[in-house]
Amino acid sequence: MGDYYLEYRFHIVPREPATEILIAELGELGFESFVETPEGLLAYISEQDWTENLLDQVQIFANKDFSITHERREIPQENWNAVWEQSFEPIEVGDLCVVRAPFHEPRGVKYEIVIEPKMSFGTGHHETTYLILRLLIDLNCEGKTVLDMGCGTGVLAILAAMKGADTIDAVDIDSWSYENTLENSRRNGQERIAVYQGDVSVLEKGKEYSLILANINRNVLLTDIPAYTEHLTSGGLMVLSGFYTEDLPLISQCCEENGLRLDNTLQKNNWQAAVYRLS
Known part of the structure; x- marks a missing residue:
């Protein structure tokens, strides 16, 4: 198990459809979790799956219709909850299901799923x-x-x-x-x-x-x-x-x-x- 993940903060202009295309390409390269932001996208990959020249394979960077820049930082495993508490909102799926984190108040629906997301994909946000x-x-x-x-x-x-x-x-x-x-x-x-x-x-x-x-x-x-x-x-x-x-x-x-x-x-x-x- 890796000791940390890498967070890429992408600034994308215009955001659509570039964000969707970028998520698809990054997903093929091993990025596991994504959070869309007003500026663009946060993307996360395990240090086990990361290589120095990994982003050289992303084709949308060469598309002159979009301006995409990025910054990178390491996130130790123990800091992951703090990252998600800043960005994870409850997800309502129809009238019967809610996916929320432990720090959210209960919603009282039929299927209330409490998820501590850590670094795993699948919170309902995507x-x-x-x-x-x-x-x-x-x-x-x-x-x-x-x-x-x-x-x-x-x-x-x-x-x-x-x-x-x-x-x-x-x-x-x-x-x-x-x-x-x-x-x-x-x-x-x-x-x-x-x-x-x-x-x-x-x-x-x-x-x-x-x-x-x-x-x-x-x-x-x-x-x-x-x-x-x-x-x-x-x-x-x-x-x-x-x-x-x-x-x-x-x-x-x-x-x-x-x-x-x-x-x-x-x-x-x-x-x-x-x-x-x-x-």
Whole structure:
């Protein structure tokens, strides 16, 4: 586990659509958390994943339609809570769900999820997490076997557990996310969520799920959809996000090639989520 994260503070003019493009590119390079600001964007990456010339790969910097500058600083692990307390506001997902931090007052809604985000992705602030939460609220989880791939803070697995899922496995390749999901599961009284560190290869051979949630970037999804499908029951649902609306045809093509058909979609600020059903 790394001892610190790097915070990049980007100043972006004009902010849109440059911010969305920059988030997509940084996500491909291993940046894990993003906070949009009036000036542009805060982006965070583990020192384990960082290299000196990493940003040389960001193509939008060469686009003369945008002015993008940045500053960088190190944030020790123990200072992460202070960073989030300055910027983390409760997130309302429809009328039934709120995602908040421990230092916020309770809201008294049906599904109140308390998240200590630390350095993990998945607080509901990013559109993709919000979209899956919103879709999940309307899905029947009672008695289901659920897999949360790329679990981040564990927020999706926690909501599935609150909605009556029978068995929930949560998987993330990042050690901070693994620890954070364990902590947040306990914090929300959902200790029965089984948490694993790794990628799709850690899934138990032959185990099937009736609902698979995957909020990961486009390239990982395209690579792993065949493996996810092998673990999905007949008639089961796969809820995917982490990609832009223009990438939906590509994701859907990959899903169709693996026996999945599009069941529902939801969009927010050009980010997309989609629900597929295994025939």
